[in-house]
Amino acid sequence: MSLKKKKNPSYWKAFLEARGYNTSLPFCILSESGDVYYASSRLLARLSLGDVIAFPILKKDFSNHWLFHNDEMAGPAIYSKVLAGISKKNPLVAQLGNQSFHIYSIWDAEEKVSLVFVELIRRGDLLRDKESRQLLFRVLSHELRTSVSVLKGYVSMVEFQEKMVEDRIWSSLDRLDKVVDMLKDLKTELEVDEGNSKKVA
DSSP: HHHHHHHHHHHHHHHHHHTOOTTTTTEEEETSSSEEEEHHHHHHHHOOOSSOOOOOOOHHHHHTTTOOSSSSSOOOHHHHHHHBOOOSHHHHOEETTTTTEEEEEEEETTTEEEEEEEEEEOHHHHOOOOHHHHHHHHHHHHHHHHHHHEEEEEEEHTTOOOHHHHHHHHHHHHHHHHHHHHHHHHHHHHHHHHHHHHHHH
């Protein structure tokens, strides 16, 4: 494949569309070695990389920004798994911030590239997808346990360094507030989904 093709975003979009892939999803095109020939602006935005990037991007540079994770693997391990191949029928479930994603990769023998897609799991999908739901609750449980443990430690230190500890307590309380807000949103979604299910029945 010529270097000109590797750098041409319109080539890769046409390449994917000709094969029937959804180019509105965040995606990237990886070489056999893991270098990025092209990444969509939606994926770059998710990874906080912005739009102005020169392709190809070396694997070592891109994998440092691959922030998707789950309770079993950190970003670099997931990136390696993507290179090895993940079927669309059995996608990897990963987190980025407060959101859950399905990640899968497809090897294209003709171009010798991996086509990697990152699909947001919508809240309604979370209700139906057991693995995604379990991941969400594990992440939320971890966040709550961590914040509570930190608060207990700070409270025990209050006698010694009051101001520093007070700032850290407020920081942990803010973190807990965010988790509680996520739980409220999920509860609302569950109630709405339950109400819609009853109307259909």
